[in-house]
Amino acid sequence: MIPEIIDTGPRLLAGFSFYGDPFETHGFWEEENEIGRIWQRWMAFYKKEEDLLSRLMDGKAFYELFVHHEKTQSRGHFEVFVGMPVTSVEKLPVELVIKSLPALRYAIFTFHGEAIRSDCYTDIRKWLAEAGLTQCCPFNMQVYDERFKGMDRIHESEMDVFIPVKRLSGTGTDHPRA
Amino acid sequence: MDAMTRALDFVADNLQRPIQVADMAGKAAYSLYYFCRMFHRIVHHAPYDYLIRRRLSAAATALTASRRKIIDIAYDLQFQNPETFSRAFRRMFALQPSEWRKNPLNPVFYLMPSLTREHLIHRNSPAGNRPEVLHRETWEISGWTVPAESSITDIEKIWHATHSESHTDPVRCVVLWDMPGHPEGMGCLAGWPDFRNDQKTSGWIRKQIPGGTYAVFPYIGSFAGRHLARDYALHTWLPKSGCRLARPMIIERYHTRPVSGPGKDIRMNLEIPLAG
Numbered sequence: 001m002i003p004e005i006i007d008t009g010p011r012l013l014a015g016f017s018f019y020g021d022p023f024e025t026h027g028f029w030e031e032e033n034e035i036g037r038i039w040q041r042w043m044a045f046y047k048k049e050e051d052l053l054s055r056l057m058d059g060k061a062f063y064e065l066f067v068h069h070e071k072t073q074s075r076g077h078f079e080v081f082v083g084m085p086v087t088s089v090e091k092l093p094v095e096l097v098i099k100s101l102p103a104l105r106y107a108i109f110t111f112h113g114e115a116i117r118s119d120c121y122t123d124i125r126k127w128l129a130e131a132g133l134t135q136c137c138p139f140n141m142q143v144y145d146e147r148f149k150g151m152d153r154i155h156e157s158e159m160d161v162f163i164p165v166k167r168l169s170g171t172g173t174d175h176p177r178a
Numbered sequence: 179m180d181a182m183t184r185a186l187d188f189v190a191d192n193l194q195r196p197i198q199v200a201d202m203a204g205k206a207a208y209s210l211y212y213f214c215r216m217f218h219r220i221v222h223h224a225p226y227d228y229l230i231r232r233r234l235s236a237a238a239t240a241l242t243a244s245r246r247k248i249i250d251i252a253y254d255l256q257f258q259n260p261e262t263f264s265r266a267f268r269r270m271f272a273l274q275p276s277e278w279r280k281n282p283l284n285p286v287f288y289l290m291p292s293l294t295r296e297h298l299i300h301r302n303s304p305a306g307n308r309p310e311v312l313h314r315e316t317w318e319i320s321g322w323t324v325p326a327e328s329s330i331t332d333i334e335k336i337w338h339a340t341h342s343e344s345h346t347d348p349v350r351c352v353v354l355w356d357m358p359g360h361p362e363g364m365g366c367l368a369g370w371p372d373f374r375n376d377q378k379t380s381g382w383i384r385k386q387i388p389g390g391t392y393a394v395f396p397y398i399g400s401f402a403g404r405h406l407a408r409d410y411a412l413h414t415w416l417p418k419s420g421c422r423l424a425r426p427m428i429i430e431r432y433h434t435r436p437v438s439g440p441g442k443d444i445r446m447n448l449e450i451p452l453a454g
Contacts, residue, residue: 021226023218033218066211075226076199076214121209 001127003107005165013063013099014056014092015083016042022066022080035080039064042082049093056092058085061145065099068138104164106141107133113155124163136166179302181206182220183295185213189229190292193236194254199225221293222301222414231290231413234270237263238289241279248275272422284356284363287426290413300399300406307410309393311452316389319351321369322381326354326362330401330444336368349431353385356426371431390424391452398443404430407448416450424453 022034032040042062046053067079081099089098107128111120121140128134140163147158188205189197202225203213217225233255240251252263252275267275271288301307322336337350349371357365367385393415397407408428416423429449 021214021224023215024224025218072210073200074198076203076210076224077226078211119208119212121211122207125209 001109001123003109003127003163005105005107007103007105009103011058011101012086012089013065013081013083013101014053014086014089014096015063015081015099016045016095017079017081017097017099019069019079020077021075022078035064038080038082045093045095046084052091052093053084056086056088058087059145061085061143064142064144065139066142072138102137104137105166106162107165109161109163110158111161112158116154116157116159120161124161128163128165132168133165134168135163137164139164179220179295179298181208181213182217182298185217185225186221186293186295186298189232193233194256196256197229199229202229220298220302222307222410228290228293230266231270231417232292233257234267235285235289235291237267237275238271238278238282239285241275242282248279251275270417284358284426286354286364286408287356287412287423291409293409296403297406297409300403301410301414303398305396305398307395307415309395309411309415311391311393314387314389314392314449316386317372318384318386319353319367319369319371320382320384321351321367323383324366324368326364326366328366328368333368337370349433351432352430353387354428354430387427387429388425388451391421392429392449393419393421393452395448395450397446397448400442401444404444404446404448407446411448411450419452421452424451427451 016038018034018038020034025033062082062084065079065081067081069077069079071077081097083096083099086092092098107124109120109124109127111118140161143160143162145160149157185202185206188202192201199214200210202217203210206213206216208216214225217223217228221228223231237251237255237257240246240254241248244251248263249260252260255263257263257266264274267273267278271278271283273281273283324333324336333352351367351369351371353365353367353369355365357363367383393411395407395411395415397404399406412423412428427450431447431449433445433447
């Protein structure tokens with residue numbers, strides 16, 4: 001598993017956000033967890049506002065961010081953001097929240113089929129350590145473009161995981177693709 | 179399952195240490211994100227929720243087992259201040275710690291047990307754990323009291339001695355209820371529902387079971403393992419259901435004759451009365 005290393009400029013994302021236990025279900029009427037629910041909200045909203053949002057969209061992928069906050073390590077609570085990159089925040093519907101990502105270097109790991117459902121972050125952590133890299137911001141990003149066919153067609157799917165990285169001090173240089 | 183068992187054992191061994199969910203994930207050798215997802219799926223709890231419930235249950239045990247200051251017990255179990263501890267304690271038990279110390283509730287019904295690999299196997303069995311919630315009218319059980327930890331052999335003797343096997347209704351019941359002051363803390367009656375014994379056998383009693391809403395959990399497994407169904411119903415399903423226990427009572431309905439011995443499974447419905 002060798003990632004691609006790229007540098008990107010600042011990015012703006014627009015979408016929906018949740019903070020808490022992302023795997024909490026409410027039983028009885030709703031069996032899906034918070035991640036499933038936020039994706040449902042996002043897809044329904046995107047479909048409703050597609051005419052406007054498709055004009056503001058920067059690229060053709062949807063993004064899922066997991067942001068670590070103060071209680072993430074102690075409680076397993078995350079911020080989950082689902083949305084899309086945008087060229088501008090003007091004219092965005094008020095229902096959406098904005099995420100502003102700074103210019104960053106990313107290691108991009110591509111996962112195929114069932115590996116999408118595996119504990120890919122343990123593998124990523126091992127690779128980074130061996131490569132002398134470390135995560136530099138408290139979030140990671142899963143990017144879903146036309147290569148992702150849905151969880152019911154996961155065997156035909158691919159997904160990219162973006163990890164913001166920096167070099168551990170005293171461990172040489174890397175040469176990202178600009 | 180092995181990974182989750184390691185995490186559960188880690189919690190059991192470290193309740194009084196400042197462990198975090200990330201430490202539990204480390205014991206399972208999973209990333210934090212994947213661990214949280216799998217813990218929900220296999221244990222049927224959020225990891226933090228399980229950790230807090232175990233700590234509060236350990237605190238409740240310490241409150242009745244010693245005269246130590248409440249604040250010291252709270253700090254031992256990693257609560258940052260008395261207010262946080264009291265709020266969490268009241269939320270779980272509907273009692274202040276001082277009230278629990280004076281009149282503790284029956285631990286079988288209210289304290290979260292330390293979950294084991296056997297619990298996880300039960301929770302992930304094909305039989306599933308989704309209960310049926312239904313309404314029951316008031317009914318009576320007739321039979322004999324037995325120790326709460328009676329073996330299936332002893333209970334079968336009760337059933338066999340008191341009822342002809344030719345009776346058309348095969349349903350047998352065991353009812354357990356909170357009995358403060360009893361040496362076992364629990365009353366237990368093995369018998370038959372709505373059965374009239376006109377022979378006036380010595381020791382024969384009848385107990386009325388109030389009508390109301392009941393959650394009914396199917397259980398297939400060993401007789402000795404039926405506490406796994408009880409633990410799931412009372413300490414995992416009930417807190418998430420939005421309901422509370424109407425009264426500290428469990429009813430076991432055996433729809434086929436339970437047989438004892440290794441490898442012999444029983445089929446039983448476990449029922450708990452609901453309020454709210």
